[in-house]
Amino acid sequence: MPFLQTSRDRAALMILILAVAVAIGLSPFFSGLLGAAVLYVIWARPYQWLERALKPGIAAALVLVSALLLIALPATWLIGLLIDQAPDALRRAQTSDVFSRIAEMRVGSFQVGPELAKATDSLLSWLSSQLAGFVGGATSLVLNFVIAFFGLYYLLRSGPQMWAAARSYIPFSASTSDALLNRFVGVTEATLLGTALVAVAQGTLVGTGFWLVDLPNPLFWGTVTAFASVLPVLGSGLVWAPAAIMLLAQGRVGAAATMLVIGAGIASNVDNLIRPLVYKRVSNTHPMITLVGAFAGVRYFGLLGILLGPLAIAYLFELLHAYRQEYGAGSEGAVAPPAAGAADVRTDTSRVAAHA
Secondary structure (H helix, E strand, O other), X not given: OOOOOOHHHHHHHHHHHHHHHHHHHHHHHHHHHHHHHHHHHHHHXXXXXXXXXXXXXXXXXXXXXXXXXXXXXXXXXXXXXXXXXXXXXXXXXXXXXXXXXXXXXXXXXXXXXXXXXXXXXXXXXXXXXXHHHHHHOHXXXXXXXXXXXXXXXXXXXXXXXXXXXXXXXXXOOHHHHXXXXXXXXXXXXXXXXXXXXXXXXXXXHHHHHHHHOXXXXXXXXXXXXXXXXXXXXXXXXXHXXXXXXXXXXXXXXXXXXHHHHHXXXXXXXXXXXXXXHHHHHOXXXXXXXXXXXXXXXXXXXXXHHHHHHHHHHHHHHHXXXXXXXXXXXXXXXXXOOOOOOOHHHXXXXXXXXXXX
């Protein structure tokens, strides 16, 4: 049958065009919309506790205020700290004696120093430009924060009803859709909790190391380490490794050894201790997904992309897993048994949908 010959085809085309236009219009605020869903997963349980004793509107308002106090205000302080201290830290690094010594380094006839100095200057210039771009995009960041937190309020009030309405449009069976929600909730909780614990632990350890060896701005560099810890391959080494090299170049061998012990011996291994404990209920996320997701997330979502990027890729793999279960070869529409860990997060769906 030729396309667009029936009213159904024309209606579908009209809906598709409108949906694409809406998606394009909302694209600058996608991080805020996704952030609202992530916040909802975090705060759904406290809302249920409050809802037992208070009216739904009051309970949602109290949860929103708590989220602002516990998330928005500390995040604003950390961002302000980075914006305030990063330029001075970069300038001090460029004018330090260490850079002068690096510029004089040679290995045989090859001048290693000048090449390293050029690479370092390029890195510092890139960091400065990224910081300037981040400050320039502050308006968009604020708007996405507002969307995320107000979205949290409305999801708390009507999230289960919205899911019940949206489930009929999901191209999976009801059981697969509910299992998919289970996995989304479990992956989100595990990713956020694991990332937060690792960030706090590594930031505290490296910041303490800076303080012990008398390096400047331990609070600032501890904060930078916390943000860098989301990268599993590089992670905290982006901070403590250059610090150890600078200490060696200054002739402070004992301080450099202390920094190496804290950084390579303790901070870099915290990830291997914390994440397996957090992910024991759900299938672990491959480090490459986290690495690529963080870089891509920062490119498209800004600073929030450090968390949203890996989550978006994890959601994609969960969708592929659900598709393989329901429509894979020989499945004939049947749903395969839940993956390892899915049963453990089954209660998350009941938690999310309990007040439907």
